[in-house]
Amino acid sequence: MPLKRAQEHHHISRDLELNPVFSREPVKVPRYALPKSEMEPETAYQLVHDELMLDGNARLNLATFVSTWTEPQALRLMGECAEKNMIDKDEYPQTAELETRCVHMLARLWNAPDAHRAVGCSTTGSSEAAMLGGLALKRRWQHRLAADGTTAKPNLVMGINVQICWEKFADYFDVEARYVPMEGERYHLSPEAAVELCDENTIGVVAVLGSTFDGSYEPVAELAAALDDLQERTGLDIPIHVDGASGAMIAPFLDPDLVWDFRLPRVASINTSGHKFGLVMPGVGWALWRDEQALPDDLVFHVNYLGGDMPTFALNFSRPGAQVVAQYYNFLRLGFDGYRRVQQTCRDVATRLAGEIAGLGPFELITDGSQTPVFAFRIRQGIDAFSVFDVSAALRERGWLVPAYTFPENRTDLAVLRIVVRNGFSHDLADLLLADLKRVLERLEHQSGPQRSADDAGGFAHGAETKNPKRPGRH
Numbered sequence: 001m002p003l004k005r006a007q008e009h010h011h012i013s014r015d016l017e018l019n020p021v022f023s024r025e026p027v028k029v030p031r032y033a034l035p036k037s038e039m040e041p042e043t044a045y046q047l048v049h050d051e052l053m054l055d056g057n058a059r060l061n062l063a064t065f066v067s068t069w070t071e072p073q074a075l076r077l078m079g080e081c082a083e084k085n086m087i088d089k090d091e092y093p094q095t096a097e098l099e100t101r102c103v104h105m106l107a108r109l110w111n112a113p114d115a116h117r118a119v120g121c122s123t124t125g126s127s128e129a130a131m132l133g134g135l136a137l138k139r140r141w142q143h144r145l146a147a148d149g150t151t152a153k154p155n156l157v158m159g160i161n162v163q164i165c166w167e168k169f170a171d172y173f174d175v176e177a178r179y180v181p182m183e184g185e186r187y188h189l190s191p192e193a194a195v196e197l198c199d200e201n202t203i204g205v206v207a208v209l210g211s212t213f214d215g216s217y218e219p220v221a222e223l224a225a226a227l228d229d230l231q232e233r234t235g236l237d238i239p240i241h242v243d244g245a246s247g248a249m250i251a252p253f254l255d256p257d258l259v260w261d262f263r264l265p266r267v268a269s270i271n272t273s274g275h276k277f278g279l280v281m282p283g284v285g286w287a288l289w290r291d292e293q294a295l296p297d298d299l300v301f302h303v304n305y306l307g308g309d310m311p312t313f314a315l316n317f318s319r320p321g322a323q324v325v326a327q328y329y330n331f332l333r334l335g336f337d338g339y340r341r342v343q344q345t346c347r348d349v350a351t352r353l354a355g356e357i358a359g360l361g362p363f364e365l366i367t368d369g370s371q372t373p374v375f376a377f378r379i380r381q382g383i384d385a386f387s388v389f390d391v392s393a394a395l396r397e398r399g400w401l402v403p404a405y406t407f408p409e410n411r412t413d414l415a416v417l418r419i420v421v422r423n424g425f426s427h428d429l430a431d432l433l434l435a436d437l438k439r440v441l442e443r444l445e446h447q448s449g450p451q452r453s454a455d456d457a458g459g460f461a462h463g464a465e466t467k468n469p470k471r472p473g474r475h
């Protein structure tokens with residue numbers, strides 16, 4: 001949500017007015033100032049409820065990776081835990097215990113060689129988890145640096161396709177972001193190009209499992225091998241952090257033979273979004289380190305826990321406990337087989353829908369949903385009656401949110417649409433979308449040329465926005 005200055009809203013200066021449904025009118029309250037006195041809860045509820053009708057229908061939002069459906073039992077547990085603050089480990093020891101169980105389950109799921117030695121925590125989402133992963137890498141480098149006595153600036157190597165949280169990490173924590181550009185039809189990093197950017201001040205390389213731009217997996221094992229080779233040649237020992245915001249909850253279930261996780265000794269840490277394919281409602285992520293060596297002890301703070309000492313590593317202090325409880329519920333409820341079925345269904349819907357869209361004629365797939373259940377597609381060359389931005393806007397008329405955006409550096413010529421298939425987006429909904437897309441195309445094909453451009457696209461690419469070259473932290 002962009003920060004809004006109050007003046008931006010001055011054109012709507014009229015107060016909020018209650019409709020005559022309660023026979024309590026006239027009720028008038030200021031829009032941008034705290035009302036002077038109280039009102040009935042039912043009245044306040046109705047005012048807020050009515051305003052929120054203008055929000056989109058979350059289930060039709062194919063832009064977001066974040067859960068928009070969950071079981072009523074999970075919602076009930078969340079309601080029961082609404083007052084629980086995750087940081088009060090002493091007051092809510094059982095919530096703390098469920099968090100620990102989730103960490104252990106993830107450590108095993110991600111094949112930590114010694115699962116009980118893995119360390120980890122819940123976070124607000126993958127963004128906070130990425131900050132923590134990045135900070136651990138930076139602190140490890142600082143410790144090495146203290147030993148060597150250099151004063152250089154640290155850098156982090158990653159594909160230009162990384163989600164915006166990594167650009168933030170670099171900016172906020174004073175680390176040089178070194179982006180591997182896209183090249184031709186390579187839309188994420190290549191091991192060779194990544195290694196070429198590494199030097200003695202590289203704190204780590206980020207590999208993304210489930211690129212925000214097209215849903216593809218980055219080649220983690222190949223990257224690890226290239227970094228092994230670099231170490232052999234130069235002595236540089238550079239760890240990998242895997243940003244598995246979406247893919248770390250897909251690959252273990254659907255691609256068990258893909259080696260991307262703690263099976264690779266070079267993978268120091270992994271994050272995922274519990275609220276993406278972890279299937280929890282917004283508000284939970286996870287960060288795990290392969291062992292205590294990977295997480296420097298001087299980053300860990302200590303809170304009181306049952307009269308004892310509980311280590312914590314987090315940017316926030318207070319945080320809701322409900323999402324962590326819901327994560328545990330999902331793990332318990334679905335188990336491995338249940339998650340596998342849910343994720344396989346998402347992949348089936350994604351690959352089928354991608355195939356059907358490719359078959360319509362004007363579109364060409366960039367990815368086909370066979371890695372994360374996410375795919376991107378472009379308009380075929382030679383079709384110039386409409387743009388992807390026209391398609392996005394036209395679908396929005398029916399309530400579908402399908403983002404359109406341009407790719408970053410070296411491929412800024414490429415504009416795509418992207419669809420994220422999540423739990424609850426059924427084959428049936430996919431058919432409805434397809435029917436609407438066909439209807440929309442009949443109209444767009446008669447246009448004399450594209451009506452909308454990237455400037456009209458709105459801000460819902462979910463982190464696939466082009467990196468801001470004017471940002472001071474960017475090099």
Ligand SMILES: *Cc1c(COP(=O)(O)O)cnc(C)c1O
Nearest residue numbers: 125126127163165243245246273
């Ligand atoms: C969504 C996403 C993030 C950010 O995660 P949040 O949980 O929304 O904070 C980071 N990296 C990738 C690859 C993502 O898909």
